[in-house]
Amino acid sequence: MKTHQGYVPGITVDITVFTIKDGALHVLLIERASPPYKKHLALPGGFLFFHETAEGAARRILKDKAGVKNIYLEQLYSFDSVDRDPRGRIISISFFALVAEDAVEVTEGRTTESPRWHRVSALSKLAFDHARIVAYAEKRIASKLEYTNAAYALLPRFFSLGQLHAMYEAALSKKIDKRNFIKKFLSLKLIRPTKKILSGLRQRPARLYEFVSRKPTELKKFF
Amino acid sequence: MKTHQGYVPGITVDITVFTIKDGALHVLLIERASPPYKKHLALPGGFLFFHETAEGAARRILKDKAGVKNIYLEQLYSFDSVDRDPRGRIISISFFALVAEDAVEVTEGRTTESPRWHRVSALSKLAFDHARIVAYAEKRIASKLEYTNAAYALLPRFFSLGQLHAMYEAALSKKIDKRNFIKKFLSLKLIRPTKKILSGLRQRPARLYEFVSRKPTELKKFF
DNA sequence: CCAAAAGTGTTGACTGTACACCCATGT
DNA sequence: ACATGGGTGTACAGTCAACACTTTTGG
Numbered sequence: 001m002k003t004h005q006g007y008v009p010g011i012t013v014d015i016t017v018f019t020i021k022d023g024a025l026h027v028l029l030i031e032r033a034s035p036p037y038k039k040h041l042a043l044p045g046g047f048l049f050f051h052e053t054a055e056g057a058a059r060r061i062l063k064d065k066a067g068v069k070n071i072y073l074e075q076l077y078s079f080d081s082v083d084r085d086p087r088g089r090i091i092s093i094s095f096f097a098l099v100a101e102d103a104v105e106v107t108e109g110r111t112t113e114s115p116r117w118h119r120v121s122a123l124s125k126l127a128f129d130h131a132r133i134v135a136y137a138e139k140r141i142a143s144k145l146e147y148t149n150a151a152y153a154l155l156p157r158f159f160s161l162g163q164l165h166a167m168y169e170a171a172l173s174k175k176i177d178k179r180n181f182i183k184k185f186l187s188l189k190l191i192r193p194t195k196k197i198l199s200g201l202r203q204r205p206a207r208l209y210e211f212v213s214r215k216p217t218e219l220k221k222f223f
Numbered sequence: 224m225k226t227h228q229g230y231v232p233g234i235t236v237d238i239t240v241f242t243i244k245d246g247a248l249h250v251l252l253i254e255r256a257s258p259p260y261k262k263h264l265a266l267p268g269g270f271l272f273f274h275e276t277a278e279g280a281a282r283r284i285l286k287d288k289a290g291v292k293n294i295y296l297e298q299l300y301s302f303d304s305v306d307r308d309p310r311g312r313i314i315s316i317s318f319f320a321l322v323a324e325d326a327v328e329v330t331e332g333r334t335t336e337s338p339r340w341h342r343v344s345a346l347s348k349l350a351f352d353h354a355r356i357v358a359y360a361e362k363r364i365a366s367k368l369e370y371t372n373a374a375y376a377l378l379p380r381f382f383s384l385g386q387l388h389a390m391y392e393a394a395l396s397k398k399i400d401k402r403n404f405i406k407k408f409l410s411l412k413l414i415r416p417t418k419k420i421l422s423g424l425r426q427r428p429a430r431l432y433e434f435v436s437r438k439p440t441e442l443k444k445f446f
Numbered sequence: 447c448c449a450a451a452a453g454t455g456t457t458g459a460c461t462g463t464a465c466a467c468c469c470a471t472g473t
Numbered sequence: 474a475c476a477t478g479g480g481t482g483t484a485c486a487g488t489c490a491a492c493a494c495t496t497t498t499g500g
Contacts (some may be wrong), residue, residue, distance in 0.1 A: 204497035
């Protein structure tokens with residue numbers, strides 16, 4: 001096989017990164033500094049190098065733009081409408097990612113193109129077909145939380161059952177009965193109690209739990 | 224946007240077409256006439272034109288190579304290992320398809336490259352990373368049959384409950400209790416009885432059913 | 447003592463699963 | 474008459490859903 005340099009033409013990678021912040025689902029967006037769609041909000045993304053996979057490119061882009069660590073990342077869908085990019089025929093291999101809020105270095109400085117969190121329920125117009133991509137990713141988050149242990153990526157290493165519960169309510173945008181939820185979740189054996197106790201708040205201290213495994217794992221059935 | 228002619232470089236489309244035949248899951252494969260992987264079995268596929276979407280290319284290829292009609296088709300995954308194709312950096316946008324056996328014109332003539340059905344449980348080595356693609360598609364068939372009405376694509380327009388049951392057992396490769404299966408399936412209201420009766424066999428005649436809708440539909444829960 | 451979240455069980459409804467026999471027809 | 478798949482019901486077990494009060498701490 002021949003060796004190449006530079007970028008693969010005609011293919012980009014775009015990543016929809018979700019987190020839970022202030023009790024609501026947020027997505028990471030940049031503001032485009034150059035045309036097309038200058039000043040529009042867009043998903044972080046870019047072209048891929050000849051020597052890297054699409055997932056590799058996604059991880060590189062997230063690391064460079066946002067210093068992300070401990071991310072849950074998987075391929076989402078390839079968007080390929082003929083006219084989705086005014087520059088020509090460009091196909092986007094999109095990715096779906098979950099992170100804890102504090103795993104992203106959101107530089108609040110005025111660097112344009114620096115990523116920031118945006119509430120999914122109140123997005124302005126996005127560049128390209130990125131609104132469609134985000135909508136597609138939103139559909140996936142529920143199934144990931146319901147059929148896998150992906151929740152570990154949205155939470156700190158140690159967390160209380162209350163945090164876990166609040167996170168599910170925010171991500172699925174619905175009320176969930178706390179007793180039933182905790183009963184069900186504990187029966188799955190995905191998490192275990194630790195000896196840590198979170199105190200210092202003006203309330204009863206909470207026992208902290210951790211995920212038994214912080215690797216992607218599929219379940220038969222969840223809840 | 225500029226107009227282009229010819230093929231998009233660096234991207235192919237490959238389709239995993241499944242059917243149920245002789246009580247077992249089969250996949251449609253061609254024998255490659257030219258290198259690389261000459262004489263190996265491979266998924267039907269090809270490059271896409273500048274003016275068509277990947278799904279459009281998939282439908283065109285299936286129509287040209289196998290005269291397929293009434294197909295259930297959806298994007299599966301994009302395979303992008305750096306070394307998956309000896310000709311260079313070529314990414315495959317793969318598709319997943321379900322058809323009734325008789326919806327494909329399998330020309331039994333000796334034309335090489337003409338598609339034929341192969342039992343999934345006994346595949347020989349495939350070209351490229353097509354074995355991985357087929358394995359990935361196999362994982363999807365169960366969820367499609369369990370969470371959507373995709374079964375319509377694997378059956379003739381009118382079918383007996385016995386055929387439906389046998390088809391599910393073949394596709395999921397497991398025994399399913401017939402009474403429970405039928406009870407559950409009927410409760411979903413996806414199918415309705417017709418006035419047609421299948422007789423002429425040396426057995427009790429069967430009432431024929433049809434799908435209420437033959438468009439892809441998602442269900443909350445299936446079975 | 448007050449505010450705030452932690453923590454904890456029971457009951458009734460529903461759903462899934464296991465299981466076996468008679469029926470209608472063609473040969 | 475027999476071989477073949479068609480067609481049907483019940484009982485038990487397990488899971489889901491609804492529901493509210495007491496506890497522990499910090500201020």
